[in-house]
Amino acid sequence: MSKQPSTLTFLLDVLICSLGAFGGPEAHYGVFTQQMVAKKKYLSEEELLELIALTQVLPGPSSTQTIIAIGYKIGGPKLGFLTLLVWALPIVSFMTLLAVLFEFFTSNNISLDFVRYVSAMAVGFILVAAIKINRKVIKDKLTVFLLLLSALTTYFIRDAWIYPTMLVFGGFLSVVTHHRKAIWTQVRISPKWIYLWVFIAFALGNLGLSLTISHPLIVLFEKFYRYGYLVIGGGQVVIPLMYNELVESFKYLSSEEFLLGFGFIQGMPGPMFSFSAFVGGLALRESGSLMQVLAGFISALGIFLPGTLLIYFVYPIWEQIKKIDGIQVALRGILAVAGGFILVAAVILLSKVGLDSLNITVIVFTTLALWYNKIPAPLIVLSVLTLGFIL
Template identity: 60%
Template sequence: MKKEKNMDIHKPVKWGTFLKDVFICSLGAFGGPEAHYGVFTEHLVIKKKYLNEEELVELIALCSILPGPTSTQTIVAVGYKMGGPMLAFLTMLVWALPVLTVMTILSFLYQFLDSMNISQDGLRYIGPMAVGFIVVAAYQIGRKVVTDRLTIILLLLGGITTYFIRKPWIFPMVLVLGGAASILSSREQKLWNRVKVSPPWGYLAAFGIFALGSIVLTLTWDNRIVHLFESFYRYGYLVFGGGQVVIPVMHSELVQANQYMTNQEFLTGYGLVQGLPGPMFSFSAYAGGMAARGNGALFQVLGAMAGGIGIFLPGVLLIFFIFPVWEDLKKIRGIKVSLKGINAVAGGLICVSAIILMQRSGFAFDNILVTLATIALLFTRKIPAPLIVVLVLAAGFMVL
């Protein structure tokens, strides 16, 4: 890469040692990007000293500007910093592959319960619990992104618009409009200051080829796996803010529009991923597998692979393209300014997804009780998320 000279020089690291440390991070990374950053700081910065806190914060800022799985892009960028593109790719595999494999297996959960004659009613409280997780995420993200009158308006407009218009195209549109509103309202000068860069265009070309190629294939070939890959790839390059933000987009298209799975099945997967370490985007393997049911186990595994690869690929290609020229790109103020409006709209999407999923879960007394208990436990922070999932599963099978 031509721009490697701009990056900080670090002592060479043993790839095996570094990847082992990435795997340790993946085992302890519960709770979404904010919690993941704490794990990165503790293990990669303080304990192993691969980089300093300032460098990590800078990488987090870079990845926050990009669409896709923020914490995954951050740790991939650390791998790039330590050893270039190949180590970054291996970092991605070590970080995400374990939980993607587990979520692929969990996509067979309903078939397994049927084959064992076990009642699916035991999973009924996972949905209400998942609503509790989304309510807490909406509160936490809303509190962070609402900083002034403009962000309040954008949050409300984003939420109201997507509540009444549940079409896949509405989500990227309101996010783009939020970013544009933030730029137009900014009083800063020279937002689009010119910088000289020499980016690795091959990665951007690959990004575009996958995006356009998958769209063309869906228009010319009626194949479920191809359609799933295009959908999840699109989620990966149109969604900012991590796993919580992509959930309402997935729900609208996979459950409401295409009816690939029921609301309960969708919420079960989302609830189960809360109890697993690693990136929340791994939910895509479960959703892809569920959407490909009915044509054999191999076809279902291919659907899970289409979901997992599709949703992570654009974000990884973008970080491979942008990281080598970050020192120059971060001087463009317009990129950072637009993120304020994008995040505000994303907060509105999450708030509305909590409302819609709560409506679809039903307002039975026990469902409401599970949702409220989940919210209370999450706010106390005394019981970790995996234990909450185990407790709710136990309650579901005990109270049949």
């Protein structure tokens, strides 16, 4: 990064990422690679991959934590918080509105056909990110081995625990095969404990309040805050937990309503955790529109807050400990494993979109446009959405 960007400039880039981030966390990383790395050079491919690896072992929304950490890196805690708002607020607002107007949408059979080619576009974003990132992390036979091993392992085993396990294994193997032995130097670490204490205070305080006060907004905040810190792996992983509790146990909404909202979020840009705004808003439909709006935003706040507090606590520590020679050695393996995650995400999504002629055309168009930087990412998104409207 040649010079410090203005807050407004950086947040505009975050908004571009938010409005172009279709397809889940892996596709989001492709958007970050294009906008934050290749175009604006706020950080390098290696630094982005470090953040991706770091957020894989933390509870919370991984792509959201990644972009918050980028904001923190550029401008400290304040910019990190503003980054969260700009990244999440557009889709949270839309999903809250969808909950309020749910009856209108369902009775008029609003079609989502215009987003039919978004998944194919997301494949293009991921392919370009995978190529650009893996060109940086592949350095020798060990990194090639770890990249292929992580890709194959996570293709066949998709449970949340496999990702942190593979990252730890990659770092461990890189250290034990390193020729130098005196690599564990000392550094001074100054943890910002306040964020950890606030995280714990909310967890315990919410539980106590929900047991003593039955106000629906407090109950919803407690539930979504708990979802936010119990889940490693992002929005796709939290969906079954939300379904079991909110649909099957508490009957806040029906299975059909839950799945309809989930289908809608698949075609929308931004973080998957914003689905919480729809579920929370719909849960209080009998309490009036104002309560629905409050419930939507409070539910979203609840699910995003724990991951934000944790990345605020962990990121500064990471910046300090990665100066240790041993951590730098471990990073060689960790980044290779993370590169495998990105690679297999492209393969998995490619297998899901269907290889008809139009999808292949969209994939090739997106990949070439991004690779040669001929068309800005927002125009690519607009072009693909327009194609969905026309055809």
